[in-house]
Structure formats: structure tokens, C-alpha cells
Amino acid sequence: MRMLPDLTPLMRQYRQVKQRYPDAILFFRVGDFYEMFYEDAIEGSRLLEIALTSRDKHKADQVPLCGVPYHAATSYIAKLLRVGRSVAVCDQVEDPQTAKGLVRREIVRVYTPGTVIEPDLLAASEPNYLAAIAAGSSGAGLAWLDLSTAEFRVVELSAPWRDAARDELLRIEPREILVPDEEAERLRATIGPIAAAVTPVPASTFHRAAAHALLLGHFRVASLAGFGCDDKPLAISAAGALLQYVTATQPGSPLSHVTRMQVSAQGGTMLMDRATQRNLELVRRAVDGQVSGSLLSVLDRTVTSLGARLLREWILHPLTDLAQVATRQEAVADLHGHLDRRSRLRTALRGVSDLERLMSRIVLNVANARDLRALKDSIAAVPAITRVLAACTAPLLHKRAEAWDDLAQVAAKIEQGIHPEPPASVKEGGLIRDGYNADLDELRAISRDGKTW
Template sequence: MAPLTPMMQQYVETKKQYKDCILLYRLGDFYEMFFDDAIIASKALEITLTGKDCGQEERAPMCGIPYHALDGYLSKLIEKGYKAAICEQMEDPKTAKGIVKREVIRIVTPGTNLSIQSLDETKNNYLMCLFYMDERFGVSVADISTGDYYMTEVDSDKKVLDEITKYAPAEIVYNDYFPMCGIDLEDVGEKMRISVSALESWYSDEALCIQKLKEHFHVASLDGLGLSDYPTGTIAAGMLLQYLYETQKNALPQMTKITPYHTERFMVLDTATRRNLELLETLREKQKRGSLLWVLDKTKTAMGARFLRNCIEQPFLQKDLIERRLESLDELNEDVITRDEIREYLNAIYDLERLMSKISYKSANPRDLISFKNSLSMIPPIKYLLRNMKTADLKEIYESLDGLEDITKLIETAIEEEPPISIKEGGIIKTGYNETVDKYRNAKTEGKQWLAQMEQTEREETGIKNLRIKFNKVFGYYLEVTNSYKELVPEDWTRKQTMANAERYITPELKELEDMILGAEEKLFSLEYDLFAMIRDRIGGEVKRIQQTAKALAKTDVYASLAYVAERNHYVRPQINENGIIDIKDGRHPVVEQMIPNDAFVPNDTFLDNNQRRVSIITGPNMAGKSTYMRQTALIVLMAQMGSFVPAASANIGISDRIFTRVGASDDLASGQSTFMVEMNEVANILRNATKDSLLILDEIGRGTSTFDGLSIAWAVVEHISDKKKLGAKTLFATHYHELTELEGRLSGVNNYCIAVKEQGDDIIFLRKIIQGGADKSYGIQVARLAGIPASVTDRAKEIVLQLIDADIAAKAREIASEEGACLSEPEETPKVVEEAASPDQMVIAQIAALDLARLTPLEAINLLYQYQDEIKKR
């Protein structure tokens, strides 16, 4: 086989080191891909596949993209699950001897993508690292586009899944032993669209992880970082840091701080709860509009939008933290003019965190710096407006805000107001900032004028009247003197060429001017680039100050947004208690009320406690508003614990450690799970993980199976929840099983509520009001009529329901069907009470023996049990 060309040999050697990546190999103004990479990339990027001579008989498959369009194409590759290695030219091809030296300068993965154009500015792009050993899990997450870096450790696979759900990372890496814990990360990644990969064993070497953390943060001990209480978490953080060093190939200057945290500090929200409460996106369309985030997000900056999302996903569990935030919102709404002024200034601020990462990565262009400067210029007036704030959080924000006037002044003095995007074509540095730049710039534009002036000066000083300054490609600029004036040439002129009728000379002054004129543009561009790089590096050196200020601005933005929403939507400040009482007066669903015109939303009260009002059984027809009512209660509790005002006339909210929801029906056919199995899985998760301090929202438990089985399950679930020895959690339980209303008075803490309905003949009007007591019917036929079911069907349904009322449904259904000629099995005999017995006890025993338990409803069984007990007591 013929040898490859030298350039292709270089490519192949580089590719061997990055087998799992698509190698983008810089050739002039293009990034080229070859062989299998080219075939894959041409399909993924929808670009033309061509070929290139590589020294062998067959041409190598090849495709390429322009270097200036890298970000867009790179993002497409990453979105489709590929990793990309960027191989750059490390020397100028004009001056290189032989093959241009090239190196991979960065590996881009889903969790390390820095392209601002492809990232959602309102959410973090997290990379997560998981480490498992000795029944403990280390968890670390980082967003290199903002510099955020967190770590913790947990003791169960359930808590690991909670952390994955909370952060929704773009990429997860894990140690090679992790699969032994039983979590199928590949399955998790497929369901949540997360890129998942294992790291080699050396990444999880404890000594190496600790050393890497010490070196990065320049500390002698991990105690100073607060990591000493998290041994497995420390290994996860070290693994993540090493992975970033391997892929980013720089010092990660934007990663200035690592934040350890306890998972117990925040309310845990599982996937089902986030989905059912539609916190960040709607259940069906997966859109922001219609979610809680849509209502609360009136932030002005990308940093604020990200911070608000985190607040919604991680409500507080400590009363003092909640109160501090509520006090800040109160103060901002007491001075609406100041609040709105702050929001105006925030509106002009770009994404400082991600711009700072671009600066740290040396990828920021001149226009980025102008955006940066314009943003920084808004900080001093914001700080001035906050100067007299009295609440703890707002005072802390004021102290954290650095005016950064020195950086603003540097950019203002040095960088043109409307610079080009390119950093190598000049036009970047302002006139007056650097004397040499001014000189080169003048040389470029005023060179002819300088030559004419020198020519005139030399004529006058030498007396050579026909002296000319001329130019050719061999000698450059020269002074030409005819033979008739040769004797007037000064001695310090240097002869360069003798002509038939003239002599040509150069002088040091002319040579200097020539250098300036001929190399002015090239030197100007080079010098402007060097100065721009120096300015960018100076700003990069202030990363800690800038990140601290960016976080303070994000918090300011969120507080101003929440205060503004509270005022506009007529929210109230909730009281926070630690004794388990949830007392909401005229509560409203924050999203639904925004979707209903003319203030038509009907508010409702809610009262739950840890004693006699633990469980509310809610009955009533579909479409009447049960689900909306229950969800609004959960959302009001969540909003209160995230430190937001709430949609109600008043609210006294007891802190819940978790909110669980079981709402709606859906199959998971890909996993072979029916609607009922999905429902039971979610119920099992709730019953196993809820505590007495949790809030449960349960809608239609048991609807996915037969009536008797479903009612029995729902009944048993209510018993379990209401029992303080087993659970005793505060619960809103919506059901169509009216039999469950019998539990009021029989189970401690259970109370009946229903949705008020007004009947008008065969029609019904939903009053949307929760009232005490149980519903005696479901109005299903009326709802069916409202939905457009043909009248012939609903009329027949009315006939059938009259026959089924107060009867054994299964037996009556067979009876009705047989009357209509349906081929159903013959009905069995109904249970008979045996009266012939020798003694009262034997009579009861005989009655029990005669029962057909398979056909008894739970309500009938309990009624019989009470009857037998009553008979025995009487006798």
C-alpha cells in the first residue's frame, strides 16, 4: 500500500488519540474531516461529501466547513450526540517549514459546549459526574459557560435520580464501577436525552482527585474548600475537574469556586411532580407558555432567568431563608419607582457570566467586549439605587456589587465603539490609546503625503531642484538624482544603483518611512490584535470580581421580577410556619388565572394540618376543577417556599419537605408498562418516600383497573396515608369512588369535600367552588353530553345507569346485557343471608360462610361487618 502524504499522516496520527471524536482538522480557511469522520459528518451536517488525494490509489472521503461558521456546525454535531475535537494550526503557514504544526486545542461534548448561539440562555448547561463506592454516591455538577461548580454526596440510588432530575444535565460521566449500584444510566440518558459515558479507572483515583482540586484552587488542604465532610463527593468533583482539563485543555480560569451542599437544604421534587405541576414547561406541548416559570419569569437578564429557574426547582426548607427573600420582595414593592428603575437598568445588561467564559477561553471578539462594557456601565446606577435598602438580602446584594469602573474605563478607552467581529483585520483599537497604532494608521492613510513632504524638504536642503522619490519592487523607495546635480548629493546618502543619466540613493529617514508605509497595514493589524489580546487577558484576570457581581445582578433581577409579578397579579406575602398547617384563603391557580379572561377564576380555600384535617377526600364530576384546585394548592406551597408571594387573599404555609403528585394517566409502552402499571409505580414511589411533613396530591388512584380492585386500592391507600404510625402526610385525594366518602368519621384526620355543581334539568353548571361534604354522583353522562357524545348514546346511558344504581354492578350489567341479547355468562345467584342457625354466633358464622366475597364491594363488606358486629353486641 502506498504511503500517505505527510499531511494525511499527521491527520491519522492525531485521529488515533481521539478515536471517539469527530476530528475537525484546520486547513487554511476550513476545518476538514476525512475518512469515516467525513462520511458521518456529511450526513449529520447535510454538507457535500467529496474526496482528497492522500497518497494512495483511492481518494480519501472528505468534507469541510468554513472556519468562521464553526460554532453553528459544531452545535449541530453536539446536538446529535457526537463529540468533536478541534485541531488548530499552531503556526503561521507562511513562515512554517514543512508541515504546519497542529494540535487539538479543545474537545467539545454536550456538557462542555460553549456556543452562546446554541445554548438556551435561560437555563444552565450542566455536566454531571457520578462516583459510586461502598454504598455511597458522590455527585458533582458544573456549567463551564457560567463557572458554576457544585458537589454533594447521597446514600441511595433514589437520591441520585433526584439529583439528575433536578439538574437535568446535558451530559453525565461516571466511574467504571458505577453500574454495580443498579442504576441503568444508559436508560436514564435515553429517556431524558442525556449523553452518558464511563470514565477510565484512573480518573477516580482518590489521591489524584484530591491533588487536582488542591492545584486548581491553590489550597494546601480541602478543609478550606469545605469538602472534608464529603469523601465520595470530593472524588466526584475531582473526576469532573480532570475530565474538564482533558477536554478543554486550558486552566479553566472561570471555575473559581466549588460549592458543597446538603440535599436536605432544598425541597426534593421528583420527575412526576415537576411534570404534573408544569413547573418549567407544559405537560403536552413542552412549551414555556402555560408553566409556572412563564408566569413568574419577568426577568430582564439571562443570568436572572437561570437563577429564577433554579429557585423554582429548589424551594427552601429553612424558614429564615424563605423569610429573608419575602422581606426583600416586600421592600421592593414598598418603593415601586426604585424597583422599576432597577429593572430598566437591568434590561441593558448582557449575559455577563457567559461573556466572561468567552473572555476566559480567549474566544471573545471586539463586539463582545463592547457588549460587556455597555453592561458594566449599568452597574453603578443599580448599586446607587440599592444603597438605602434595609433587608438582609438586598444589603448583601449591595455589598456584593462591584462597580467594575476600571474595566469599563479600559474598554471605553481602548476599543472602538463599532468594531468588526474579526480580531485580525484591524479597526479594533481607538485612536489615542496607543501611539504606535496611531502612527501605523496614519502611515496607511497619509503615506503619499509624507513622501511628498520629504521630497520637498530634501530639495530645499540640498538644492537639487529635480530630485524625485520613486519606488520599485526591487529597491523599494529611493531618491533619484540626475547626473547634472550629482555633486550636490550629501555624503550621508547611500548609493543603491547607477543609471545611464541618474543615480539612485537611500537615506535612513527614507528607509524608516518606507518600512512604515509598506508594512503599515500588516503591522497595524498585528499590533491591534496583540493589544486586543492583552486587554482581553486583563479582563480575564478579574474573573472572580465579575462572577461575584454577575451573581448579585442575577439575584437582583429575580427579586425585582418576583416583586413585579406579585404586584401585577395581586399576590400576597405568605406567613411561614413550622407546625404543619396549610391555611389558604381564596387561593388561585397562578397559571390558569392568567389564561382565563376577565378575572373569571373562582378562588377556593384550603386547610390541612397534622391532626384532624390531614386528608381531604375530594369528589365531584370531571371538568369541575378538582385537579386545578389540588395543583394550585401544591403550587402555592412551592411558591411560598421558594420565597415568592402567592395568589391568595391570605396564606399561612407550613414547610413541606417534599411535594408528590400523582395526576393523569399515561402509558410507557417502550418499557412495556400499561397505564395502570405507571400509576402504581408512581403511587409506590410516593408511599415509600413521603414523610409526615410531605404534601401529597393524588388524583384518581385506582382508575386504571377494574372498579372493585381500583376502589380497594384507593381505600387502602387512604388508610395508609391517614395512619400516623404509617405515614400521616397532608393529602388532597380526588376520586370518583363515592364510597370513599364513608371514611370520614371512621378514619382519623379524613374529611370530605366536593365541587359544587348546579343542575338545570339534564344540564349541569360547574360552580368551581370547593365545599364541605361528599358528592353523591359523578355527572358523567352530563359531562359526556358537554363533550359532544351523540344524544342516542347519552340517552341510552341514562337508562342503563338507572338500572345499575344501588345494585351489584357486575350482576346487573350481565342482566341488562342478556336482556339485549348479548352473549354473556349467566349471572350467579346473589348472596343470601342464612337464617337457620342453632345459636347467634353460628348464625353470624353461617352468614359469613354464605357470602360471595369476589362480588362484594368494599363498601358492602364494611356495612355487613358493622351489621354483624351490631348484632353480636345486641345479643
């Protein structure tokens, strides 16, 4: 590879960006394509099954090159994530038509298997966890976060902790696991075979003091005692490392939707080891890991993505508290015994989008106008759901309707301001209804009718 002084301005810019993200495949925007160069091009062409060519073909030291259309990048990114690779997207952040000299480019998003939030890259009925593990002489701490729903949990395991950690990882099925780089090989062996990308990160990110300070700052609290983990130093180390990694991969995103951290329940639910989970085929078949044919596939008649993920969680963590079991059974019997009520509830729920992930995209500033319309349509289903639940006699169902806000004002605001059929991209315009803002209407009139003045 040529030294920096011998590179063209474009290649020098590429190398400067690549040095900051050496472990990710860099999608570098050039015109209407995201291009990959050097080693990334060789690996990208193989994994994506696209043609490998070269830049500067007339020179002896040609630069390997491959590329994908920018408008189709999502499908290629998904393919790379499925094989455990990360992708850093470097976009043009100024108009090439008005730029003086080289177009300025910046990293706008880093995709890793455990940090995706885009619907096209997620399985609707399964969580998408990023996990971190911090090992010590007294035990180990585990933390896991689903960035798409803001679910954030930790647990601290006493020595000997290896079997318990493997069992927990099998239950949560993380897409990516963070480990300290100094212990990467040892922890890989400890974790064993698992369908997750294992990502080494600097050991310094696991230092308890730094992790503790980061968590205090993020949650804006003086102590972590309120989260129940102030006395769990290894869990804090894992959680802090995880949060720092997510912050680094989401440039400019405040992560303000991650508002709490929970200690994973140690009581009230049954803990099952790896052999039990596998042999009972709770959520996957033992022979090939497919969901079809598992207990989950037999029981899952949910009509929302939220319900599908919750059912999966319940199957993997069955209740052991008799009172809670009886309360849940009473709710099931209430709906089972009233076909009309159950049918009306299912019909109303079909209008509810994946609110957990929808709200996360809104907070992370990656939502579009169609997401807002989906939010409005989901809110519109609340009154019908409330009426059904209010008619139920089971406390678990009836109480759900008592404390709800129907959010009618939010729905009305969206209906008033957002076009009923908005485009997918903000750049296309036409998101805001005519008549919502007088200044905008005037600008539209000038743009549309200016030549007739």
C-alpha cells in the first residue's frame, strides 16, 4: 500500500478515515456509490459476491476496488452484519456541486451486529442484544442492551461463573459480545461456540471507576444504588464498557431513550441450563437452530412484534412464583372464555406498530415521516384496546386500562402536521401538510409559481 504522500487527495482522505475504524469495513461515498478499497474491497467482494476491480488501472500498484449503489446499501450492510462484520459508513456531508476542492466526508453511522436499529436489519420477533462480559477473581459481570428497544440489563455471577455465563448468553442470544482485548482469547474459549460476533475492545473501557462515572453521567444520578447494582462492581464494569461502545458507534446520538438499567431477576423465574434449553427446544430446534418446530413456534399466535418478543421472554424465563402464575392464568382464562372480546382485542392490536423500536428511532433522530404516521396510527388504536381491557374481570388485564393516557393530543398533532402519504426520505420533501405553516406555504408557492410572477 502506498505511503500517504503518494496518494491522491481522495485516497488520502480515505486512509485518514479508515485509520479511525480499522476493524470495520468502510463504505466510502463516492458519487452514487459506496466504495471499498484495499483489504476492505477484497473481503467485501468475497462476502457480498460482487465484482472486484481496481482503481488507477494504468499504474503498477493498482488499488483494489469494489462498490455498491448508495440507494441499495442497506441490503449489503445486512449481509455483512449476518456474517459478524461491522460497517462504518462515510458519507458526503456537503454538496459536491458547491464544494471547493475535495468534498468533505464524515462517518455518519457505524453498524455492528449488536447495535442496529433499522427495521430492515432486525428480526421483528426477536431482540437484538449487544452484550459485554467483565471477568474477575470473584466472578463475572454481564450486561446486555437492545439498542432498538432500550432494554438494558446486568447481572453479576459468583465464582465459579463460567457455566452460568454460558447459560445466560444462550438465553439472551446476543448478536455481539464485547470482551477486553487483553483477555479476548481466554474469554472466547470460555464463551464457547455461540452464534455471536465477539468484539475485543480496549481493556481500559472496562475499568470500574471509568465505567461507574460514565453510567452516573448518562443516567444523571449521584449513585447507582437506585438501579440495584451499586454493590456489583463487575456488572458495572461490563455495563460501562457496553455504553461507551454504543456511544462510539452512534455519532451524534444522545442515547436518551436508554433511561434505566435493571438487574436481571435472580428470583421468581426458573433458571435453565444450556442442556435443558436445548433438549426442550424452547425457542429453537436442537438439530438446526430453526424456530420452526420449537415450543415458541407452536404457542406464538401474537399479532404484534412486541407481543412476540414478550412471549419469547416468558418461555425462556418461566415463572416460579405461584401467585404470579395464578394471576397470569386468570388473565388467559378471561380472554379464552370470551371469544368476541378476544377477537376485538386482536383486531385493535393489529393496528399497533412496533412502538418500542419506533420510539427508539425517533429519539435517535433516524425516524422519518412514515414512522410518525405509524406512531399516530398506533395511538389511534389505544381507545379500542382500552375498552376491551376495561371490560375484563382479570386484574392483570383490567388494571392495564386504568392508568393509560390515550395520547389523543399527540395523535392530533401528527395528523395536523404530517402529510398522510409522506415520502420515505426527508430529502424528498413534501412531509408537512399544506396549511400547517404559513411561512412554509409561502416558500412552496415561490418555488412552484415563481416563474409566473
